[in-house]
Amino acid sequence: MVSGFKVIVKKELADHLSSYRFLILLLIIIMVSLVLVYMASDSMKEQLQGEKLFKFVFLMLFTSSKVGFSLVEFIAYFGPLIGLMIGFDSINRERNEGTLSKLLAQPIYRDNVINGKYIAGVGVIGLMVVSIIMLITGVGLFEVGVKPGMEEFWRIFIYAIISIIYISLWLAVSILFSTIFRSVATSALASFALWIFFSFFLPFGINALANSIVSSAGLLNYKESLMRVIRIEKILSFTSPMMLYSNATATIIDPLRRSVIPTAMQMGMREQLSIKRFAGPLPLFQSFLIVAPYIFYLVAITIIIFIITYVIFMRQEIRSI
Amino acid sequence: MVKENSRTESGEVEVKEKKIIEINGLTKRYNDFIAVDHITFSVFEGEIFGFLGPNGAGKTTTILMLLGLSEPTEGWAKVLGMDPLKEPLKIKRMTGYLQENMGFYRDLNAFQMLDFIAELNGITGEDKDRRINEALRSVGLLERAKKKIETYSRGMRQRLGIAEILLKAPKLAFLDEPTLGLDPDATNKMLGLIESLSRKNGMTVVLSTHMLDQAQKICDRFGIMINGRMIARGTIEELAGEKFNIDNKTYTLEEVYMKYFKEA
Numbered sequence: 001m002v003s004g005f006k007v008i009v010k011k012e013l014a015d016h017l018s019s020y021r022f023l024i025l026l027l028i029i030i031m032v033s034l035v036l037v038y039m040a041s042d043s044m045k046e047q048l049q050g051e052k053l054f055k056f057v058f059l060m061l062f063t064s065s066k067v068g069f070s071l072v073e074f075i076a077y078f079g080p081l082i083g084l085m086i087g088f089d090s091i092n093r094e095r096n097e098g099t100l101s102k103l104l105a106q107p108i109y110r111d112n113v114i115n116g117k118y119i120a121g122v123g124v125i126g127l128m129v130v131s132i133i134m135l136i137t138g139v140g141l142f143e144v145g146v147k148p149g150m151e152e153f154w155r156i157f158i159y160a161i162i163s164i165i166y167i168s169l170w171l172a173v174s175i176l177f178s179t180i181f182r183s184v185a186t187s188a189l190a191s192f193a194l195w196i197f198f199s200f201f202l203p204f205g206i207n208a209l210a211n212s213i214v215s216s217a218g219l220l221n222y223k224e225s226l227m228r229v230i231r232i233e234k235i236l237s238f239t240s241p242m243m244l245y246s247n248a249t250a251t252i253i254d255p256l257r258r259s260v261i262p263t264a265m266q267m268g269m270r271e272q273l274s275i276k277r278f279a280g281p282l283p284l285f286q287s288f289l290i291v292a293p294y295i296f297y298l299v300a301i302t303i304i305i306f307i308i309t310y311v312i313f314m315r316q317e318i319r320s321i
Numbered sequence: 322m323v324k325e326n327s328r329t330e331s332g333e334v335e336v337k338e339k340k341i342i343e344i345n346g347l348t349k350r351y352n353d354f355i356a357v358d359h360i361t362f363s364v365f366e367g368e369i370f371g372f373l374g375p376n377g378a379g380k381t382t383t384i385l386m387l388l389g390l391s392e393p394t395e396g397w398a399k400v401l402g403m404d405p406l407k408e409p410l411k412i413k414r415m416t417g418y419l420q421e422n423m424g425f426y427r428d429l430n431a432f433q434m435l436d437f438i439a440e441l442n443g444i445t446g447e448d449k450d451r452r453i454n455e456a457l458r459s460v461g462l463l464e465r466a467k468k469k470i471e472t473y474s475r476g477m478r479q480r481l482g483i484a485e486i487l488l489k490a491p492k493l494a495f496l497d498e499p500t501l502g503l504d505p506d507a508t509n510k511m512l513g514l515i516e517s518l519s520r521k522n523g524m525t526v527v528l529s530t531h532m533l534d535q536a537q538k539i540c541d542r543f544g545i546m547i548n549g550r551m552i553a554r555g556t557i558e559e560l561a562g563e564k565f566n567i568d569n570k571t572y573t574l575e576e577v578y579m580k581y582f583k584e585a
Binding site for chain 1: 351428442
């Protein structure tokens, strides 16, 4: 039996890696990572001036920033673009150029095509994420002079896996649209619209949305309504991959955090102060436990989108034109 | 089936001929549109079958159903003795398909394109490069093999399509309009190539074309399909016999075809 799957993955990978699109994406990402990591290391030097080195300094390269925009946040907002750029024309371009029916006239299973394309895309995403992290590690070693310990290594490893899953979710979305829509422009626009809605519109509007839901429910005292707002926000956040991802990576890459909910939401100023003063980093396993539900949820969404794409692709009619 | 046999009663040899394709009542409906309407015919081993008919008559849809790429609404077909719905992979391994719009990856060169096709067909190792070069030489593309396909003329692309089929060396080839948009010289060369493919390698060819006078030269039998229905099939003599006086020996395929076309 010919392994059509392997041949397609090989071809897709070669196509991606030799395309200008990949090159440009990689250049943008390298540029942004460099800028962000230099800013992060700058602010770290200021913050750590005269202080005793505490644990997990290395992870600060990913989370701290002078301008309030860290690398972790950057990937949360703009990482999906990698997935969208890779996938938005994967099926419909082949359909339009007639190569899809040529491919399917060869002795391979039909699902080899869609599986191969997806897996090759995930491979490219993996390559990009790993290269970003390597770059930051290298610059971090050079600029700040801290080397990651074993636990930091594992944290970064888990962070990389979650990031790959997150970007692959958007790859699945764009492949879904390129299967549904004949026109490449339409599928690109549809995926970008969805990305903007879930990554910008929803996260920024979530508080207003929760507030309006709570206030329309009638008069409540302050404490009760605040609790309700938080609960509704949490439920709404499950609909946005961006927020899921932020939650899923929160305690992994930032072990000083104890919960995915921002501290300001939980308690008053004095409590916050005392918590901060006595806060020690969470052990890796505890950090993982806090974010595990978000990771599974992220994986589940990705799989569901891919299954929908798979079913549509398998049932579509192949016509000559 | 009975009809097919009675048609070939004239020669003993023909009756014994092996059916490579057998189609019975094959139908394809898209919602309320009938693309292929209960067609029944057979193609015999080693022959070149001229699959004629105007654009949109359902020829391509029929071919897609024979390759298992499209599911028939009604009826059945057997290709190389197999059911396209049940064993599409086996059929596709032994069948070449040159589609109407060619469908090449523009960024690849001819060699890479054939290499990809070879790998999809499980042709590997040293054998692969030899067969690719051989196929490219046969269609006269060896010198241009390292140039990107997007720089190729229409004729060259069509020849590359034939090279794909040569590489695969199938028992059966479906050639959907391989002469479309070619100049007269290129058309003749293309049809010569197809003829030698069939005669030398014993390949059965189903050829769909609008070049009727050229088709007359190389095809053994014909099927005329109009509006989804197969309105006539057989050798040119058989087709003409139904419409012309027996004495009239000066008919061309074009005249015969137009006669059927106007009646349909």
